[in-house]
Amino acid sequence: MGLTRGDGPADLSLRAPAISGGAAGAAALPLPAARTALLRAQAPAIPGVLPRESEAVDAAARAGVLTTTIGKVVAWGRYSSLWPSLFGLACCAIEMMGASNSRFDLARFGAEVFRSSPRQSDMMIVAGRVSQKMAPVLRQIYDQMPEPKWVISMGACASCGGIFNNYAIVQGVDKVVPVDVYIPGCPPRPEGLLDAVIKLQKKIAAEPPTSLFG
Amino acid sequence: MSGAVLPPPPGTGMPTGAIPRQEGVPRIRPGGRGEFLEKIEPSEELMELNMGPQHPSTHGVLRLVLSLDGERVRACVPDIGYLHTGFEKSFESHTYQQCIPLTDRMDYLAPPMNNLGFALTAEKLLGIEIPPRGQYIRVIVAELSRIASHLIWLGTHALDLGATTVFMYCWRERDRILDILEWISGVRMMTSFIRVGGLMADVPAEFEAMVRDFLRDFLLKVDEYEGLLTSNPIWRDRTIGLGVIDAASALAFGCSGATLRGSGVPYDVRRAAPYGGYEQFEFDVPVGVNGDVYDRYLCRVREMRESCRIVQQAIDGLPAGPVNSTDRRVVPPPREEIDTSMESLILHFKLWTEGFRPPPGSCYHAIESPRGELGFFMVSDGGNRPYRCKVRAPSFSNLSALSRMVEGSLVADAVAIVGSIDIVLGDVDR
Amino acid sequence: MRPVPATVRPAGTTALACLRSGLPDAARAVSEDHDQLTIELEPTRLIDAVRLLRDDPVARFEMPIFMTCVDWPERDPRFDVVYVLRSLTGNDVVRLLVRADADGTVPTLSGLLPGMEWHERECYDLFGLTFEGHPNLRRILLPDDWEGHPLRRDYVSFGEPVAFTHNLEWALSPQDRPEYMPGSVRGSVERP
Numbered sequence: 001m002g003l004t005r006g007d008g009p010a011d012l013s014l015r016a017p018a019i020s021g022g023a024a025g026a027a028a029l030p031l032p033a034a035r036t037a038l039l040r041a042q043a044p045a046i047p048g049v050l051p052r053e054s055e056a057v058d059a060a061a062r063a064g065v066l067t068t069t070i071g072k073v074v075a076w077g078r079y080s081s082l083w084p085s086l087f088g089l090a091c092c093a094i095e096m097m098g099a100s101n102s103r104f105d106l107a108r109f110g111a112e113v114f115r116s117s118p119r120q121s122d123m124m125i126v127a128g129r130v131s132q133k134m135a136p137v138l139r140q141i142y143d144q145m146p147e148p149k150w151v152i153s154m155g156a157c158a159s160c161g162g163i164f165n166n167y168a169i170v171q172g173v174d175k176v177v178p179v180d181v182y183i184p185g186c187p188p189r190p191e192g193l194l195d196a197v198i199k200l201q202k203k204i205a206a207e208p209p210t211s212l213f214g
Numbered sequence: 215m216s217g218a219v220l221p222p223p224p225g226t227g228m229p230t231g232a233i234p235r236q237e238g239v240p241r242i243r244p245g246g247r248g249e250f251l252e253k254i255e256p257s258e259e260l261m262e263l264n265m266g267p268q269h270p271s272t273h274g275v276l277r278l279v280l281s282l283d284g285e286r287v288r289a290c291v292p293d294i295g296y297l298h299t300g301f302e303k304s305f306e307s308h309t310y311q312q313c314i315p316l317t318d319r320m321d322y323l324a325p326p327m328n329n330l331g332f333a334l335t336a337e338k339l340l341g342i343e344i345p346p347r348g349q350y351i352r353v354i355v356a357e358l359s360r361i362a363s364h365l366i367w368l369g370t371h372a373l374d375l376g377a378t379t380v381f382m383y384c385w386r387e388r389d390r391i392l393d394i395l396e397w398i399s400g401v402r403m404m405t406s407f408i409r410v411g412g413l414m415a416d417v418p419a420e421f422e423a424m425v426r427d428f429l430r431d432f433l434l435k436v437d438e439y440e441g442l443l444t445s446n447p448i449w450r451d452r453t454i455g456l457g458v459i460d461a462a463s464a465l466a467f468g469c470s471g472a473t474l475r476g477s478g479v480p481y482d483v484r485r486a487a488p489y490g491g492y493e494q495f496e497f498d499v500p501v502g503v504n505g506d507v508y509d510r511y512l513c514r515v516r517e518m519r520e521s522c523r524i525v526q527q528a529i530d531g532l533p534a535g536p537v538n539s540t541d542r543r544v545v546p547p548p549r550e551e552i553d554t555s556m557e558s559l560i561l562h563f564k565l566w567t568e569g570f571r572p573p574p575g576s577c578y579h580a581i582e583s584p585r586g587e588l589g590f591f592m593v594s595d596g597g598n599r600p601y602r603c604k605v606r607a608p609s610f611s612n613l614s615a616l617s618r619m620v621e622g623s624l625v626a627d628a629v630a631i632v633g634s635i636d637i638v639l640g641d642v643d644r
Numbered sequence: 645m646r647p648v649p650a651t652v653r654p655a656g657t658t659a660l661a662c663l664r665s666g667l668p669d670a671a672r673a674v675s676e677d678h679d680q681l682t683i684e685l686e687p688t689r690l691i692d693a694v695r696l697l698r699d700d701p702v703a704r705f706e707m708p709i710f711m712t713c714v715d716w717p718e719r720d721p722r723f724d725v726v727y728v729l730r731s732l733t734g735n736d737v738v739r740l741l742v743r744a745d746a747d748g749t750v751p752t753l754s755g756l757l758p759g760m761e762w763h764e765r766e767c768y769d770l771f772g773l774t775f776e777g778h779p780n781l782r783r784i785l786l787p788d789d790w791e792g793h794p795l796r797r798d799y800v801s802f803g804e805p806v807a808f809t810h811n812l813e814w815a816l817s818p819q820d821r822p823e824y825m826p827g828s829v830r831g832s833v834e835r836p
Contacts, residue, residue, distance in 0.1 A: 086270050090297055090640050091322035091403060093274070094366065098392075101385035116270040131643070133787045134267065134275055134296040141268050163316065165803040167794050168300035168786075186319075187403055295785040302770075303794055303801045338678050465732070468708045468759030481732050487651050575677045578728055578739065580709075591726065593714050606710040606728075614762045643785055 071208065078122070078148065079201035081110040085121035085145060087138070089128025092155035092187040096127045099190035106190075109197050118144040123200070125193070126177070129157035130170045142177045150204070152196050153179045156186045260288055263625070267296045271374040271629040274639030276613075278620075280628065287628055290620040292613055297643040305603040309569030310336050310410050313600065318404035320605060321641040324363035326355045326395075327583040329408040332603075334489055335579040335590040336410040339572040342544055348412045348537035349491035354425065354528045355395070355407060356490075356581075357521040361432070362391040363584035364518045368439060371511070371633035375452050380442055387435050394424045410570075411545035412538030425529050429522055436518055444512070453508040457619040457631035460505055467618070468611035471586025472513040473635050477505030483582040490581075494531075495524045507634040514584075514636070544570045569598040578606075585609050585636055609641040652736040656681030659729075659738035662703040666696045682726075684741040691751050693740070697729060698756060705729040705738060708759035713771045715797045721745035723773055727753065727760070744773060752778040770795035 060066075088096050100106045100114065115121040118141045130138055142151070153173050156162035159182040161171035173179060180203060183196045266277040275296035281289040301320055305313050317332045318325040330352060337344065344352070369384030392402040398417045399405040407414045443449045459469070461477040474481055482499040484492045500516035502509025538545040546565050547558035574596040580589035586608030593602040612635045619635070620628050652658055654676055660683060663671050670689035675682050685693050697705040709728040716722055727740040744750050752775040754761035764775045765784040772793035775781060783790060792799055807815035813822055 087268060089275055091319055094322060094403065097366075097370075098385060098389065101389075102382050103386065103389050114270075118268075129297065129299055131296060131298050132790075133298065137267055137275075137296070161803050163319075164299050164304065165806070166300045166304055167799075167801040167803070168298050168303075169803060171804040189402065295783075295787070298785040300794060300801060303799075306797075307801075341678075462706075463758075465707050466758050468710075468757075470707075479732065486732070486735050487737075576682070576714075577678045578680060578737070580737075587709065589709060589728075591710070591712065591728070602712075602714045604710065604712040604726075610762060610766075611708075611710075611759055614759060 072205075075205045075207060079110070079204040082123040082150070082197065082200070082204075083113050083115050083121045084111050085118045085124045085141065086114045086116050087124050087126050087141065089126070089130065089134065090157070092127035092158070095187040095190055096125060096154065096193060099193040104190040104194060106194065106197065109194065109201070111197055118142075119146060121145060122148060123150050123152065124177070125152045125154050126158045126173045126179075127154040127187075129155075129162060129164060130173050130176070131168050132170060135170050135176050138173065139176050150180045150200055151177050152181045152183065152193075152200060154183045154193060154196070155188055156184055159184065162186060259283075265628070267293075272632060273370060273637060274642075276632070276637070276639055276642070278616075278628065278632070280620075280625065282625065285624050285626075287620050287623055287625060290617045290628065292616055294610075294613065294639070294642050297639045299640070299644060301644045302603060302605065305600050307599065309598050310572070310600060311565075311569055313603070314409050315404065315406045318406055319640060320607070320644055321363075321583060321585065321588065321609070321638050322403070323366050323638050324359040324584050325404050325406075326359040326408055327363075327581065327588060329406060330356050330490065331579065331581045331583070331588050331590050333408050333410045334581065335577055335592045336572065336600075337539075338577045338579050339575060339592055339594050340410075340541070340544060340570065341573075342411065342539045342541045344412055344490070344539055345536050346491070346533045347416075347535045348539075350528045350532050351413060351417055351537060352408050353491050353495070354525050354532075355398075355405075357524045357528070358391050358394060358425075358428075360584045361518050361521045361525075362388050364514050364521075365391075367514060367584070367633075367636045368511075371630075371636075372443065374629050374633050375449065377443065377449070380439055383435070383439065383442075387432060390428050394421070394428065397421065397424060411541065412536075416537045422529060422532070425525060429526055429529075432522055433519065436515065436522075440515060444515070450508065452627075452630055453511060453634070454506060455504070456507045456623060456627050457634055458504060458506045459615055459619050463618055464505065464615060467615035469586065469615050470608050470611065471582070471584070471636070472502075472510045472517065473586060473612045473615070475500065475513050476502035476510035476634075478503055483580050483587050487580065489579070492524075495527050497521075497524050507630050510634045510636075517584075571596055571598050580606065583608060585638065585641060586612060588641075605644055607641040607644060609635075609637040609639075610644075613637050613642055652734065654679045654681050655736060656683065656738040658703050658731065658734045658736045659683065659697055659705060662697055662700050663693055666700065667693055680737070680739060682739045682741050684743070687742050687744065687750060690740070690742055691753070691756065694727070694729070694753055694756055697738070702734065703731055703736075704733045705731045705736075706757075707732060708753070708757040708763070709737070711753070711760055711763040711767065713767050713773055713795070715771065715795065717797045721748065723771065725750055725767070725773065729757075746772060749774045749776040751776050754778055769793070772796065 098104060106112065122145065124142060124145060126138065153159045157164060157169065158173045161169050163186065170176060181196045181200050183192050185192050260281045260283055263280045263282050264277065265280055266272040267275040272278065277293040277296065279291045279293060280287050301316060304316055308316060313332060314329055317328040320328050365384040365388045369381040372380035395405050396402045398421055399407040399414055459477055461479045464474045464477045465479065470481065478501055480499055480501045485499055497520045500513045502513050542561050546562050551558040552562055572594040574594055576593040578589055578591045580587045587606065588608055589606030591604040591606065592600050595601040616632065616635060619631050623631065660674060660681060663683065667689060670685055670693045671683050672686055673684040697703050707730040709730050711727045714724040714726060716724065721743045723744045723746065725742045725744050728737060730737050742750060750773060752764055754764060762784060764778055765781065767773050768775065768781055769783040769785050770793055782788065794801055805811055805814050
């Protein structure tokens with residue numbers, strides 16, 4: 001669980017500079033363990049550096065240069081530090097608090113700081129049932145969040161009204177705010193919220209770079 | 215700190231040692247509520263500040279309209295209804311057993327308690343009794359959920375006042391309780407385990423070991439929380455003498471639970487009108503003295519210890535036998551019987567399509583939820599759905615006393631006081 | 645902890661005794677159900693009866709538990725207004741009942757027992773029953789501009805029909821739906 005460097009949704013692809021000569025196109029690849037040992041042997045002076053795919057890339061990394069696209073870096077920044085806005089309404093809020101606690105630990109996905117002020121947050125987790133009286137408040141809080149912002153609708157009541165198909169509950173918060181990820185469950189397990197945050201991170205990573213400019 | 219005043223170290227100009235008392239400068243007493251603020255003349259201009267409904271410290275969607283004179287609260291009017299779900303209307307269109315999952319979602323910090331209250335009231339209407347094993351397991355589940363609810367209260371209350379560590383620690387224990395609930399019912403929170411006529415099913419074999427395991431460590435954990443808070447001067451400074459309500463006012467507002475017991479009134483429904491097997495267990499009911507936030511905190515922490523005592527007694531004396539009532543009009547027959555007996559098949563069918571029909575009448579039954587007296591007033595017209603089921607929510611009455619408690623205190627203290635009455639908005643608004 | 649007096653059976657006996665001795669004509673009828681007494685009072689004597697129960701040194705019904713309404717629409721008067729009070733010293737619970745119709749008013753108890761103030765507001769909100777003399781009779785649980793009183797039996801409560809094959813219009817997005825959607829009107833009046 002958790003995003004490690006290798007399996008992140010947007011691993012910064014390292015484009016090797018043009019290689020002159022035959023180092024890359026050389027003979028058959030040795031066995032992985034032996035190759036790692038070979039690369040490690042080639043770069044002993046920089047401890048902690050992961051083995052690179054080729055010697056030239058390794059040299060570039062040693063110089064502190066990586067190449068990627070702006071979109072990928074911005075997306076990486078955005079999804080790695082999603083600050084949720086405190087919008088816990090009912091029972092799902094308790095599981096949301098549980099997800100931010102030590103066993104499930106939402107913080108390792110960057111979403112540790114639950115901002116009370118919507119002006120300082122970029123993700124709204126609507127956790128719980130939205131009553132008719134609360135709906136305008138929900139919209140107002142959503143409007144107060146600065147762009148870019150995303151909404152996770154946590155739980156059955158937020159997604160579709162849940163078990164309360166009656167006069168008092170708004171049948172789904174997508175009638176009030178646009179939703180990016182829906183989490184079913186009543187309440188969803190904290191792992192469900194973690195899965196939703198990861199899905200949202202993948203969605204943000206896939207967003208086109210034009211979204212940078214509004 | 216010694217009384218001597220040391221000269222400032224060279225080059226700093228900052229005094230070290232005891233700060234000398236200067237003449238004429240008012241000094242805030244530890245435990246005092248900024249009494250020098252009293253010397254400032256109250257102005258005629260009051261500022262209206264809206265606290266909530268989206269607020270980190272209102273424990274849900276509660277809106278407090280505060281009239282402030284500087285930092286002092288002159289009036290506090292709670293505005294509720296932001297979580298009104300129409301439970302009572304929904305009860306009228308669901309059969310009794312279908313209402314049980316609805317009741318889970320009312321007081322969502324201790325869902326088995328709501329199940330228990332509803333089930334006991336319906337059983338009173340039906341006139342059926344639960345066998346001892348079912349009663350003992352209900353008591354264990356209810357008391358575990360009381361501990362879980364108090365842990366959330368303690369964690370969030372401490373978090374509001376700045377003690378984030380306690381928040382993390384309380385959830386660690388609560389996850390263990392939720393593991394037990396998940397093991398027996400399949401769901402962490404909204405278990406619907408306690409149903410009309412008994413339980414969802416008998417507990418699995420590992421239940422006893424899990425509960426004993428939990429109990430073995432839990433009292434030490436409560437010592438840990440108390441070690442962090444009870445003698446902590448910051449905690450005491452922020453809670454003692456705050457949000458005081460006297461016993462007569464608390465009674466007149468209909469307060470119950472620790473909100474009432476903190477003011478010195480020893481009222482606990484488990485003692486006054488024992489239900490569901492509680493008369494067999496020995497436990498104390500902690501009562502406060504001053505009716506302030508600190509006393510309510512002490513009451514609830516000690517209630518956690520008493521709940522452990524009850525669970526220990528219950529798990530030690532857990533009898534064998536069936537867990538559900540034998541009344542076939544209410545409790546479905548066991549699976550094997552349905553294959554052999556036509557009558558059982560018909561009863562099963564009728565229970566699933568229609569549900570059971572209590573005789574016409576009305577009944578009020580109360581239980582002691584973590585918040586106070588949780589009561590169900592059920593009216594039956596002989597049909598398979600409750601004609602009217604009114605939920606007497608303890609948080610609703612406790613919250614009506616809030617304006618009395620908050621007036622005169624500072625804004626920051628309003629946060630502490632709201633936390634101390636332990637409200638759940640699902641309970642308030644239903 | 646001082647011992648709690650034994651629970652009174654049937655519940656409400658001390659209240660009945662207190663009323664019979666203090667205000668003999670206040671109680672109109674007494675019924676017993678599941679070991680609990682329900683004392684029906686004359687609406688005009690409600691305040692006096694509650695004051696007597698509260699102030700009587702033996703009875704001391706000082707704690708308001710709740711008040712609510714039960715709606716029997718075929719009956720006239722339609723509302724059963726139920727008050728439940730508790731006495732801690734006597735360890736007793738009493739249920740008082742007053743009948744009221746939808747247009748009538750019931751005197752408020754919030755002057756005697758402040759805890760009833762919010763319960764009466766909730767009754768007003770959900771049933772439409774007005775309380776004479778209430779300091780703050782506004783809606784409490786529903787938005788202030790809500791029309792209708794949901795807990796009345798003739799109020800149709802619905803959220804949204806679930807979209808099955810026979811009403812698939814509900815599964816369409818709002819711009820594609822036809823103008824009049826069956827079941828789309830809240831409340832008891834079906835407007836075209």
